[in-house]
Amino acid sequence: MSGGVDSAVAAARAVDAGHDVVGVHLALSRMPGTLRTGSRGCCTIEDSMDAQRAANLIGIPYYVWDFSERFKADVVDDFIAEYSAGRTPNPCMRCNERIKFAALLEKALALGFDAVVTGHYASIVTDADGNHELHRAAAWAKDQSYVLGVLTAEQLAHAMFPLGATPSKAEVRAEAAARGFTVASKPDSHDICFIPDGDTRGWLADRVGAERGDILDRSGAAIGKHEGALAFTIGQRKGLNVGFPTDDGQPRFVLEIRPKDNTVVVGPREALDIAEIAGSKFSWAGVPPVDASEPFECEVQIRAHADPVPAVCVLRDGELVITPREPLNGVSPGQTAVVYVGTRVLGQCTIDRTLSAVPV
Amino acid sequence: MAIYLDHAATSPMTPEVLSAYTSALSVVGNPASIHSAGQNAKRMLEEAREQVAASLGADSVEVTFTSGGTEAVNLALKGLFWARNRPATQREQLDHRQLPRPRILSATAEHHAAMDALEWLARAEGAVVEWIPVDSLGRIDLDALAAALGPDVALVNVLWANNEVGTVQPIAEVVALAAAHGIPVHSDAVSAYGYLPIDFHGSGVAALSVSAHKLGGPVGMGALLIARSATVEPLLHGGNQQRARSGTQDAAGAVAFGVAARNAVADLEARSSRLRELRDRLVSGIRSSVPAAILRGDPVNRLPGNAHFTFPGCEGDSLLFLLDVAGFSVSTGSACQAGVPEASHVLLAMGLSHDDARGALRITLGHDTTEAEVDAFVAALPAAVDQARRAGMAAREVAFGR
Numbered sequence: 001m002s003g004g005v006d007s008a009v010a011a012a013r014a015v016d017a018g019h020d021v022v023g024v025h026l027a028l029s030r031m032p033g034t035l036r037t038g039s040r041g042c043c044t045i046e047d048s049m050d051a052q053r054a055a056n057l058i059g060i061p062y063y064v065w066d067f068s069e070r071f072k073a074d075v076v077d078d079f080i081a082e083y084s085a086g087r088t089p090n091p092c093m094r095c096n097e098r099i100k101f102a103a104l105l106e107k108a109l110a111l112g113f114d115a116v117v118t119g120h121y122a123s124i125v126t127d128a129d130g131n132h133e134l135h136r137a138a139a140w141a142k143d144q145s146y147v148l149g150v151l152t153a154e155q156l157a158h159a160m161f162p163l164g165a166t167p168s169k170a171e172v173r174a175e176a177a178a179r180g181f182t183v184a185s186k187p188d189s190h191d192i193c194f195i196p197d198g199d200t201r202g203w204l205a206d207r208v209g210a211e212r213g214d215i216l217d218r219s220g221a222a223i224g225k226h227e228g229a230l231a232f233t234i235g236q237r238k239g240l241n242v243g244f245p246t247d248d249g250q251p252r253f254v255l256e257i258r259p260k261d262n263t264v265v266v267g268p269r270e271a272l273d274i275a276e277i278a279g280s281k282f283s284w285a286g287v288p289p290v291d292a293s294e295p296f297e298c299e300v301q302i303r304a305h306a307d308p309v310p311a312v313c314v315l316r317d318g319e320l321v322i323t324p325r326e327p328l329n330g331v332s333p334g335q336t337a338v339v340y341v342g343t344r345v346l347g348q349c350t351i352d353r354t355l356s357a358v359p360v
Numbered sequence: 361m362a363i364y365l366d367h368a369a370t371s372p373m374t375p376e377v378l379s380a381y382t383s384a385l386s387v388v389g390n391p392a393s394i395h396s397a398g399q400n401a402k403r404m405l406e407e408a409r410e411q412v413a414a415s416l417g418a419d420s421v422e423v424t425f426t427s428g429g430t431e432a433v434n435l436a437l438k439g440l441f442w443a444r445n446r447p448a449t450q451r452e453q454l455d456h457r458q459l460p461r462p463r464i465l466s467a468t469a470e471h472h473a474a475m476d477a478l479e480w481l482a483r484a485e486g487a488v489v490e491w492i493p494v495d496s497l498g499r500i501d502l503d504a505l506a507a508a509l510g511p512d513v514a515l516v517n518v519l520w521a522n523n524e525v526g527t528v529q530p531i532a533e534v535v536a537l538a539a540a541h542g543i544p545v546h547s548d549a550v551s552a553y554g555y556l557p558i559d560f561h562g563s564g565v566a567a568l569s570v571s572a573h574k575l576g577g578p579v580g581m582g583a584l585l586i587a588r589s590a591t592v593e594p595l596l597h598g599g600n601q602q603r604a605r606s607g608t609q610d611a612a613g614a615v616a617f618g619v620a621a622r623n624a625v626a627d628l629e630a631r632s633s634r635l636r637e638l639r640d641r642l643v644s645g646i647r648s649s650v651p652a653a654i655l656r657g658d659p660v661n662r663l664p665g666n667a668h669f670t671f672p673g674c675e676g677d678s679l680l681f682l683l684d685v686a687g688f689s690v691s692t693g694s695a696c697q698a699g700v701p702e703a704s705h706v707l708l709a710m711g712l713s714h715d716d717a718r719g720a721l722r723i724t725l726g727h728d729t730t731e732a733e734v735d736a737f738v739a740a741l742p743a744a745v746d747q748a749r750r751a752g753m754a755a756r757e758v759a760f761g762r
Contacts, residue, residue: 022681063681066702069755102760110751111678155760 003047006119008054013162023055074098087334123164149338149348213262235330273327273357279349367726381616408618415621417559429571432584439592466517469709498527520549525657526666554624566590577620645738678748693722
């Protein structure tokens, strides 16, 4: 129970469904004495008190469990290491994979619980053989199946998402209000919980540092200087200072960030189009395909709120290789590609490499 | 029905205290008012002050009622520091009294009320706080204290008895060392009050903090005892209702506090030895049912109702949860911020590793604890420890998702 409206309603629905429920608030980062300002931040005293108040109203016991050391090692340090390697990680996925449905779930199972219930908008469908499938939520706009795509069959078997069938967030808020929850109108949290001011670049610069380096064109020629490679995102156009007009009169976009030699590669907009993505770190969310080495039709989603794109997926040489039917735009290594078949999440891979649709 | 074994957190009011409290609540009158109603409230208040003073071997004028232990500790530390750094009278100036006195000597492993107040004094008021180490049993290092004393020390601070591990501090020795330099000592006796005999005058401390709800009085009442010879600058300014505190006085709270104080000392010896026997039964029961458990704190010189153990390989919060589900209210002993469990700074100061410190459980007995309750706890503990050990430490590697 984060202290937000979703987990409060999820807990209440789990109780209504007849389960024996205990509320647990995760202490993940230490920001003692802080209060929420608007929608930023998490794990504040206010969030903890809100979660406890909701648990009181539901009539369930409530405890705070401290996973801050694990969170730092598995999520925060991983986030810094990934960015330092020029990759773009998704810390919420890492938290689901390593904390909520790993550290917390393991502890819960050992203490006699059966499942972790969360306020995620996603559905678990159990087939005739008792296999668990992860599906999109009914509330398409709030769907969070993407960030749960890392869950395995074993984790899904111990997960419950009571909000999955709810058509909209508005209904969840209305239900929270009807149940008398003080958090009914609490703002949604955005951004990365451990960067409460939302300034990811500044936060990273404080921890990784920033050094002046070259901006290269696709041929490798230096065409300008930057003040720190990690300050850029793939697809970024503004702030490059490579002069205008360029040779072809077209604007330049960030295509690649190379932390090893502290360079940033830029090129024309078309060069952002990605024809193929692949990753060797992949998992199946439930029963895997019978033979994934045979190419199969699917949809691929590369960000939490991106539209899915039709694609062909195949397991080849230990890599999940995904070929979108139309080029994807602004893909960065480190991002997660989640593979869907219809509403079902089939699996995911962390993107190791991308292939541009426009050869150099 | 839950078995309550967390009397160090708060101890339930006895029916007698509750009845005195509720009847006093219905009495109208501000003790500062001049009319008869005010005088009646004032009489109730001062009778209560006398009871509290008597329970601690102090004079009424030395008792300043506060909102609780935390306020008393803050008033003592800040008030003594300010007063000791202020040229009080012309005579003292003529005595070539040394100023400033920036240093404060405090035992480490203190309650957060003291530690946070001292850290604030260092941050905001220029105090130089020196933390005197404790040994593996939690006792202050008297040699280190003696070596640190000097004319620029404003005050010395030490718990009467530790609220987590129950260790009783050598107050007489601390006071003797400080007195040789004319330095006032404050002691936080919140945990000891009502469980150990405390003689304020005999102890020689300049200031002593106590709280009502740890001995069966109401929450929201405490007191700072300030020796006649000591000066404390107030925290709260206003109507000067008390020697070191402004604010309308809570006559009803004081009445309840007074009754609880009177009862606590009336049969202190009998109550303490009953608790000590129960506690020893608990300790030996735990030692035989969970041989891996390690008793922390001074095994002899400890609070009569306190048993504190660490359980290697267990998280204290797992144990607390499992025991709570099984119907036992106990504590991990460490300070909580919004209920977040942290490794106890007391145990870390005693030299425990971070992992060992996280496996702590404090069981504290009180006036209504029975032998049957202790036995039931001892019987329930092994299963909880086994299960908590299987749940492991939160910081360990997990298998899921790899």
